[in-house]
Amino acid sequence: MSEKPAKLPDHQRVYRALREMILFGELAPGQPVTIQGLVGVLDVGMTPVREAIRRLTSEGALIFKGNRRVSVPQPDMAQWNEIAFARLSVEPELARLATKNIGVPEIARLIEYDEQLNTAIDRGDVRGYLENNYRFHAYLYDLAESEVLSSIANMLWLRAGPSLRVVLGRYGTANLPDKHVEAIDALKSGDADRVAAAVRGDIEQGIAQVRETLLADKI
Missing domain, CATH: 1.20.120.530 (GntR ligand-binding domain-like)
Known part of the structure; x- marks a missing residue:
């Protein structure tokens, strides 16, 4: 009997989910979203969402807008x-x-x-x-x-x-x-x-x- 695949830690699962939302355009360029809103959409706690945002910001996929908001960059x-x-x-x-x-x-x-x-x-x-x-x-x-x-x-x-x-x-x-x-x-x-x-x-x-x-x- 094969073993079930190991469950991903929350921070990794949230990172992948948020990354796909950006990659496949669920978050439009320039569209601001709140951290609390992402917590609700992804149905996880605040900590893994913040960690995912930190990683994606370092990769240039998100930018901070203030007041706990982030957005996808809007290129000119x-x-x-x-x-x-x-x-x-x-x-x-x-x-x-x-x-x-x-x-x-x-x-x-x-x-x-x-x-x-x-x-x-x-x-x-x-x-x-x-x-x-x-x-x-x-x-x-x-x-x-x-x-x-x-x-x-x-x-x-x-x-x-x-x-x-x-x-x-x-x-x-x-x-x-x-x-x-x-x-x-x-x-x-x-x-x-x-x-x-x-x-x-x-x-x-x-x-x-x-x-x-x-x-x-x-x-």
């Missing part, structure tokens, strides 16, 4: 361009490094994430799209076995995710090109340069969508 065009530059510098390289560690099981898992993503697109499921898009990239980058670059990518996704959620909330999931197929095909052939190029193209489309929205009005 200059900040978004910096996020874009950093993502396009780090993430294609992670994809390149991951190529050498990809085999049949890993490709099968990436295909599964991509299929779930396509189902979300067909259904107009923004949350499903964001979750499976993140899973695809996070799994691929983990395979790079680069602790430094992966930690930078994780921080950048926390900065980018809420803004992309706003864009998709406005315009939906229609007409989102699937660059993941190109990446998977390149992974099958072990072509690291093509994998990096496909991931770069995938990132660029999301960056462009947010940039267009910022030009029209502030997110």
Whole structure:
């Protein structure tokens, strides 16, 4: 009989839950929330919420607003361009490094994430799209076995995710090109340069969508 997985400590569970709320846009850029409000939403005590906020603030995913309030940063065009530059510098390289560690099981898992993503697109499921898009990239980058670059990518996704959620909330999931197929095909052939190029193209489309929205009005 298999053992049940160990229950996560409250501080770790709350950190993960709050991180996902930011990553998948449940907290919009600039939206203030109170610590007490998060205690109610997450159904935990004050201490683990404060610890989660402290960690996420240090990662740049939250900022303090005073009066026990925090919010997700609201990037302007200059900040978004910096996020874009950093993502396009780090993430294609992670994809390149991951190529050498990809085999049949890993490709099968990436295909599964991509299929779930396509189902979300067909259904107009923004949350499903964001979750499976993140899973695809996070799994691929983990395979790079680069602790430094992966930690930078994780921080950048926390900065980018809420803004992309706003864009998709406005315009939906229609007409989102699937660059993941190109990446998977390149992974099958072990072509690291093509994998990096496909991931770069995938990132660029999301960056462009947010940039267009910022030009029209502030997110």
